[in-house]
Amino acid sequence: MDRAREDAGLPVIALAGQPNCGKSTLFNALAGFKADTGNFPGSTVSYTSSEVVADGRRARIIDLPGTYSISPHDAAERVTRDYLLSGKADVLVAVVDASVLARSIELTLQLLEMGVPMVLALNMLDEAERKGIDVDVARLEKRLGIPVVPTIAIRGKGVVSVVSRALDMADRPSLGTPPIYDRDVEETVRGILDRMPGGLADGIGAPERFVALRLLEGDPVIEEVAGNADPEFLRFALDERKRLAVLHDWPEETTLSSHRHAVAMDLFEAVARVVPRRKMTLRDRLDGVVMHPVLGLGVAGAAIASLFLVAFLFGDLLAGVVSAPFESLLEVLSPRASESFIWAMLRGFVEGVAGGVGIVLPYLLPLLFMMSLYEDVGYLPRAAYMVDGALHRIGLHGKSVIPLILGYGCNVPAIMGTRILETPRDRILTSLLVPLIPCSARTVVILALVAALLGPLYALGVYALNIVVAAVAGRILSSMVKGSQAGLLMDVPPYRVPPLRSVLKKVWFRTYEFLVAAWPILIVASVIMGILEYVGINNWMNAVLRPLTVGLLGLPEAVGVTLFFGVLRKELSLILLFQALGTDDVAAVMSPAQILGFSLFVTFYVPCVATIATLVREVGWRWAGVSTALNTGIALAAAFFVRVFW
Amino acid sequence: MTLEQASKGSRVRVLKRASGHRFASSLDGMGIHVGDELLVVGYAPFHGPILVEIPSSGVRVALGRGMAEKLHVEPVEA
Numbered sequence: 001m002d003r004a005r006e007d008a009g010l011p012v013i014a015l016a017g018q019p020n021c022g023k024s025t026l027f028n029a030l031a032g033f034k035a036d037t038g039n040f041p042g043s044t045v046s047y048t049s050s051e052v053v054a055d056g057r058r059a060r061i062i063d064l065p066g067t068y069s070i071s072p073h074d075a076a077e078r079v080t081r082d083y084l085l086s087g088k089a090d091v092l093v094a095v096v097d098a099s100v101l102a103r104s105i106e107l108t109l110q111l112l113e114m115g116v117p118m119v120l121a122l123n124m125l126d127e128a129e130r131k132g133i134d135v136d137v138a139r140l141e142k143r144l145g146i147p148v149v150p151t152i153a154i155r156g157k158g159v160v161s162v163v164s165r166a167l168d169m170a171d172r173p174s175l176g177t178p179p180i181y182d183r184d185v186e187e188t189v190r191g192i193l194d195r196m197p198g199g200l201a202d203g204i205g206a207p208e209r210f211v212a213l214r215l216l217e218g219d220p221v222i223e224e225v226a227g228n229a230d231p232e233f234l235r236f237a238l239d240e241r242k243r244l245a246v247l248h249d250w251p252e253e254t255t256l257s258s259h260r261h262a263v264a265m266d267l268f269e270a271v272a273r274v275v276p277r278r279k280m281t282l283r284d285r286l287d288g289v290v291m292h293p294v295l296g297l298g299v300a301g302a303a304i305a306s307l308f309l310v311a312f313l314f315g316d317l318l319a320g321v322v323s324a325p326f327e328s329l330l331e332v333l334s335p336r337a338s339e340s341f342i343w344a345m346l347r348g349f350v351e352g353v354a355g356g357v358g359i360v361l362p363y364l365l366p367l368l369f370m371m372s373l374y375e376d377v378g379y380l381p382r383a384a385y386m387v388d389g390a391l392h393r394i395g396l397h398g399k400s401v402i403p404l405i406l407g408y409g410c411n412v413p414a415i416m417g418t419r420i421l422e423t424p425r426d427r428i429l430t431s432l433l434v435p436l437i438p439c440s441a442r443t444v445v446i447l448a449l450v451a452a453l454l455g456p457l458y459a460l461g462v463y464a465l466n467i468v469v470a471a472v473a474g475r476i477l478s479s480m481v482k483g484s485q486a487g488l489l490m491d492v493p494p495y496r497v498p499p500l501r502s503v504l505k506k507v508w509f510r511t512y513e514f515l516v517a518a519w520p521i522l523i524v525a526s527v528i529m530g531i532l533e534y535v536g537i538n539n540w541m542n543a544v545l546r547p548l549t550v551g552l553l554g555l556p557e558a559v560g561v562t563l564f565f566g567v568l569r570k571e572l573s574l575i576l577l578f579q580a581l582g583t584d585d586v587a588a589v590m591s592p593a594q595i596l597g598f599s600l601f602v603t604f605y606v607p608c609v610a611t612i613a614t615l616v617r618e619v620g621w622r623w624a625g626v627s628t629a630l631n632t633g634i635a636l637a638a639a640f641f642v643r644v645f646w
Numbered sequence: 647m648t649l650e651q652a653s654k655g656s657r658v659r660v661l662k663r664a665s666g667h668r669f670a671s672s673l674d675g676m677g678i679h680v681g682d683e684l685l686v687v688g689y690a691p692f693h694g695p696i697l698v699e700i701p702s703s704g705v706r707v708a709l710g711r712g713m714a715e716k717l718h719v720e721p722v723e724a
């Protein structure tokens with residue numbers, strides 16, 4: 001790998017911690033904006049890495065997925081654990097949310113046992129202070145035997161010293177003081193260590209004590225490795241585990257964790273002083289409304305409504321300003337497009353440029369802004385809580401709502417966002433439903449055709465119909481996709497007032513993704529379209545698609561080519577529709593039924609190439625095919641329905 | 647009784663968690679252990695999840711009904 005060579009010799013610092021502890025924020029404060037943060041647990045599911053410079057020293061930092069423990073039960077936990085066991089990290093920075101210190105200590109202790117030189121970043125000190133938690137940093141350092149750096153990542157406080165302490169650690173590696181459990185546990189561990197086959201721990205990439213403890217904890221992966229190495233030894237270890245459980249009268253699978261909990265509580269009491277908080281906090285009052293069984297639904301409705309309201313109002317405003325100069329340019333270009341090849345290409349090019357910045361971007365920006373705000377404030381997990389009951393009825397998971405909402409911006413990151421779901425079944429189901437959600441490109445089509453020409457109520461109807469269709473599709477698909485459905489078990493994070501800068505940074509990050517990944521495709525496709533039109537192939541394409549467009553759906557023949565290119569980017573359908581009809585006064589050449597049919601077809605049919613590619617990567621070819629077929633089927637049915645019943 | 651049967655506003659203590667290593671380790675990570683006290687904050691609509699608060703840390707966790715059934719609790723006198 002290129003990157004490996006480039007980095008040869010650079011110390012590698014890995015960040016690990018519980019979901020929502022501020023790891024990604026810390027990472028971004030160091031690396032510029034690279035990782036996606038979000039105020040909902042589990043927003044980092046694959047890892048990001050970046051080269052950073054701190055106090056003139058260079059290092060590579062890795063942002064590992066947030067994990068509640070190092071048991072290999074879900075994808076995020078496995079990624080983090082495998083990385084730490086691979087020996088690629090020179091130093092591990094455990095990021096801890098000081099405002100929930102007691103429970104964070106348990107993961108910290110588990111990480112200490114992995115035998116990687118470690119530094120602790122004590123993050124969210126501002127929040128801890130607000131909750132009345134006062135941490136004695138010096139004593140914590142002494143008890144854990146590792147450097148502890150206080151940080152407030154969101155304000156960039158302490159982040160540079162985290163790296164420089166980590167680099168000091170890389171220069172002179174030392175291991176901290178792993179926890180010592182009670183006498184019975186320690187004796188059992190010693191017994192297991194005595195019989196452990198040589199080379200077992202080295203093969204796993206961890207200290208022998210770690211392997212012994214994992215066997216006591218009941219770790220399926222380590223058990224398998226141990227069983228392959230020496231079945232006799234594994235049997236002994238499992239017997240020991242049973243003996244310990246009986247001795248302490250705990251269920252077998254929680255014996256060790258209960259002991260760890262005791263050690264953690266003891267440590268917590270030694271290093272933290274808690275001044276009880278006021279009776280009723282702002283959060284309690286807000287949750288009393290936002291998570292109220294009735295009022296909360298109103299809040300959810302208002303949240304969705306304002307998402308669109310802001311997008312439409314600002315989108316219209318922005319689009320008017322941005323597209324004006326392009327329109328005058330096109331007025332000059334259009335008459336010449338039929339004169340020569342070059343003019344045709346140029347016109348296609350300008351149309352592509354204008355489509356990206358003049359049509360899509362104005363709607364995408366406000367949508368992204370609102371979503372980033374909801375995310376950072378901490379609303380999304382609350383929305384998941386509110387709808388979980390209803391979604392379970394149709395076989396979905398409450399957390400599915402988070403990717404589905406994100407889908408209104410762009411389907412691509414939304415499908416990647418399905419990784420926050422624990423089971424493959426839930427991930428596949430949600431990934432199949434996301435492409436049914438009209439992204440900002442399709443919103444543009446709905447607005448420009450349905451809302452502008454038929455009236456805003458019709459547009460609202462399209463969105464409502466869309467949700468109903470998605471729900472029905474979800475119900476049907478959930479009976480087809482096999483696998484277990486996870487119950488909801490979710491941290492509800494505190495509300496946070498995100499600094500405007502961090503929201504804007506995130507909006508820019510996602511806009512940038514659109515600009516580099518989608519905009520060029522839009523421009524290229526638009527140029528090709530210009531050429532095709534010049535040489536007259538579009539007529540041929542229209543003829544091929546005629547049975548579909550004219551025959552089945554009753555649309556003008558000229559729209560055939562727009563549907564073809566709409567697969568590349570959905571908003572192309574609109575730009576190309578103007579181009580193909582030779583006018584942007586669509587109402588003059590299409591009947592209301594045709595306009596609605598066309599819009600519904602575009603809203604539902606084949607997901608754009610970028611979405612298909614993402615589906616293939618996330619859920620595989622087969623499901624990507626199912627999704628494409630599903631979308632197309634629904635699109636045909638909806639458009640046909642309009643034709644017949646209008 | 648199980649957490650699923652606890653009423654809104656009540657305080658309960660965790661007696662037992664249904665077996666399953668995965669369930670146990672998730673609960674550990676969120677800070678819900680045997681012996682811990684929980685405050686039942688409320689319920690979501692449509693037979694949705696239960697919201698509990700761990701008074702000692704102020705952390706709030708949402709548990710679906712299926713999950714709540716796996717948590718055996720006893721009421722705590724206020």
Ligand SMILES: Nc1nc2c(ncn2[C@@H]2O[C@H](COP(=O)(O)OP(=O)(O)OP(=O)(O)O)[C@@H](O)[C@H]2O)c(=O)[nH]1
Binds near residue numbers: 037038042152155
């Ligand atoms: N008050 C406060 N908030 C912070 C601090 N650091 C991060 N946050 C906020 O905490 C939330 C979670 O931060 P992330 O960086 O996304 O958390 P993460 O640990 O990467 O989470 P995952 O991606 O789920 O693993 C965001 O809303 C941040 O703005 C801090 O020091 N103080």
